[in-house]
Amino acid sequence: MAKKRVVLTFPPELTEKPITYHLVKDYDLSINILRAKITPGEEGKLVLELSNGSEEMIKKGLDFLVKQGVGVEAVSREISLTEEECIHCGACTAVCQPGALRIDPESARLCFDKEQCIVCELCVSACPLGIIKVLF
């Protein structure tokens, strides 16, 4: 399954249009909203994970967004963990709702599954050693 994470910036005049509807209906994209901040009349931000059987459809969907005047950027931020400094305490797992950070029940070591990470950044301040950072 092709997947892509994007940050969409909606100009104020577009925040009241049902644009994501077209992504689903016309381009057959499955949409997972990771973060959203939309206030009518103001610039809005939406972080989406788009998936579909083909890269082609995702690309077409994104082209449609650009034509509508939506700013499209690939999610380039990612969470980075300095593993050799990690003490495997588990404090970061307390705030990781998608379960990307978890303590392996057998080895008792911290495991980080980047695929599950939605870059919410809560783990950055939750890490008592300060070894989790956001990379741009």
Next chain:
Amino acid sequence: MAKTKTYEEINEKIKSGKVTVVTAEEIIPMVKEEGPAAVLEKVDVVTTATFGPMCSSGLFLNFGHSDPPIKMSKVWLNDVPAYAGVAAVDAYLGATELSESQGAAYGGAHVIEELVAGKKVKLKAIAGGTDCYPRREIETTVGLEDLNQAYLFNPRNAYQNYAVAVNSTGRPLHTYMGTLLPKFGNATYSTAGELSPLLNDPYYEVIGIGTRILLGGGEGYVAWEGTQHNPAQKRNENGTPVGAAGTLAVIGDLRGMKPDYLRAAVFHKYGVSLYVGIGIPIPLLNEEIVQRVGVSNEELTATVFDYGVPHRSRPALGVVSYADLRSGKIKINNRTIPTAPLSSLYKARQIAAELKEKIINGGFLLTAPVAKLPFRDGVKPLREEVK
């Protein structure tokens, strides 16, 4: 008559290379399957360990005398104030003291971490000046090798059990129990459970004043009962307390400790703390002791408290087992809450394994306590005068 062993007999076995040592995790299936009598026959020592944030920690220092000498009245190490209200060049650096230049990002624990790692730290001291100590200020750098003494003296470590924290409010809480998500979004706990020292010696029979331990990867001793030592906590049938109970004050030379087992920590919007690694051997002297080290996470419980209530007595919401907590979720009042630890089981296992190796290799003899920890009613609240 049931078999018993003495400290002397076990130490003889250590010296002659005939000792059998297992960790507090390894002993559990043995006790369950073979029974205490059979285990007492073949095992001599069980190693316990913990690696968790322990705020009540700190370092005594003696800097040596400068020329001309100074009677330091205020002392800073890397801009972190240390208590200097003892003799001229003695000081105590608390782990949670914050830097005057970097605030909550750096504290006493970080200075301790840097010293253990072999780094130099900036020393600044001021004084009023006396006839015998005329100097009024000094600024220099010191490392572990420059100090006459540098020993950890931690007033409260190795808590015998602790709370499970949850948050009923609508906003995230930033606590010494980590970030507690709103509306019971998570539950945090801090213990090594079945591997934890005082949960394996619930009545303080073999861990007492003078017990030799591994502290921060080096050799240390139990110095005294810890502050807030509370043996009167309610207990399960197997003797283990259901919440915070006994504590240990521990002491040990910072020289010989390892950066791996002493780590500075910052709890967001709470402050600085120190992760301390502690390993304590338990000699298997009789069947009762074997029975007690055989207690597993299924049989150890902790009480869940709502940290959203800003009072000393927080409401208890229920009791869960450490097996539940380790499973990743607990059920409280029909609500399933994801759990997360704050103390490192991975590191605790490393310490228990290291202590086991040391004993097997003859490098660590056991000591009988010179006095027992007190067993009496525990903790008083702070009374305020009514005006």
